[in-house]
Amino acid sequence: MKLKINLFKSETMVNYIKKIIIGGWKNFKRQGFLSFATALIIFIVVLLGTSLFVFEGGVKFFSEKIRDKMDVSVYFKESVDRETILDLKSQVEKLPEVKSIEYISPEDAYETFSKAHQNDTFSQSLQAIQINPFLASLKIQTTSPEKYKTVAEFFKKEEVAPYVRDINDHKRGEIIEKFSNIATNVENVGLILTIILSIIAIIITYNTVRLSIHSQRMEIEVMHLVGAKNSLVRGPFLVQGMLSGFFAAFIAFVISLVAVLLLRDKLLSVTDGFDIYALYMTNLSMVILLQLGLGIGLGLISSYIAIKRYLKE
């Protein structure tokens, strides 16, 4: 007589899955401390992941801000007329490195200076001499700070150089490069930090789940002896891991939202416009997906690997 029995002879696949889910839910509820410990570790990981996401958003904001403030200004000799400068402007505009270009006439420059230095000695002296010492200039922003050199080179060409009085690519160029390097370094450090912390988080979560399952190895043995198939032993543990991940993600979502709300005003004033709440809310679906994916994924994968060694295959 052959012994093979059809497991699903008297139950459907839906019932089988239902049985596994109910088993996992009951274990999750009844093993309160183990579930709490696992969920706590996953919660820390999810919160860390969320912080890194916001941190990266912040780094991007500041890098953009620094880069936006970097420009190349080209000052023209007094003798150069407006049309020539505008003609050069239209030529420069066609360069792929150029993001934006603005013509500033001597009158505009005078007005800007006067507004910025109202009622101070500079403004008074300027009024006293009765002349406008400002030169016409082009204010150019490049697509990336490294490209300002190419733009500066354009104005050093033989046919253009006679019109130009000065290009601020000497000391200012070094500053631009420094800022640019800082921004790139901060981005790289953020990325490396994310990778290292993620690896640490995965190892800690896996070990917590492993210890939790290890403490139940006798029960796994009993399940086998009673005649449970591997999938029926494994299933509830996977559901339990996923539930721990789900609750961890939910709590992390609530706490991170509260933290973002509390930090919003302070960060706005300190950072000159970095709206952490807006960043969070515009990426809300991404944040929820990240938290659920990280939480449930970590719980599921860690449980799957941890239970594997106790299953006889």
Added chain:
Amino acid sequence: MIEFKQVSKDYISNIGKEVKPALREVSFSVKDGEFVTLCGRSGAGKTTILKMIACEEKPTNGSVIFYGQDTMDIKEKDAYCIRQQLGFIFQDFKLLPYKTVFENVAYALEVTGQDTKKARDEVMKVLDLVGLTKKANRFPKELSGGEQQRTSIARALIHRPRIILADEPTGNLDPYHSRDIMKVLMKINEAGSTIVLSTHNKEIVNTIKKRVITVDDGRIVRDEENGMFFI
């Protein structure tokens, strides 16, 4: 029917990789409906015999035939097919601590693919048989040793197995509860189930007056009907 044919089992110790024989050329068979007691000292090889029937251990030499199928041919992941035909009662009860008495018993039905809701009456009937109806919703830690062993018996019975393997079922119980458990096992046997009991309790062996196989140092030294405790 179970048949052991010249079965030997060696364990290799972790320290020194020393070979330790647990069974040496053991041959015997158990017919349907029999009550067989395996007796012998601790470490004589009784539990190894039960583990081989449950497909938890494979012989080093020889073969164990379970209803016509050589257990050597069964892969580890398919061993549940054999175990679902067995009821196992352990000395240390081996109940699932996070399941209630009802759920522990129902679990043996669940693994065979039966719907727990439909089987509710059946579980309650078996719990009634072992006198635990009122404690169906208790967890194992809330039960006495005797009650835990009765739960374990109920779990072994619920799916109407062909054979019940009882490994020192009274080892952790006082004489009063031991007699109680033995009475239940005798009742189950009278109802037609095959029982293979492992024990070193002289009083029990001499009271039941059934077939006794005496194992000593991995060998069968005596096999007799209406046997008595020997050694």
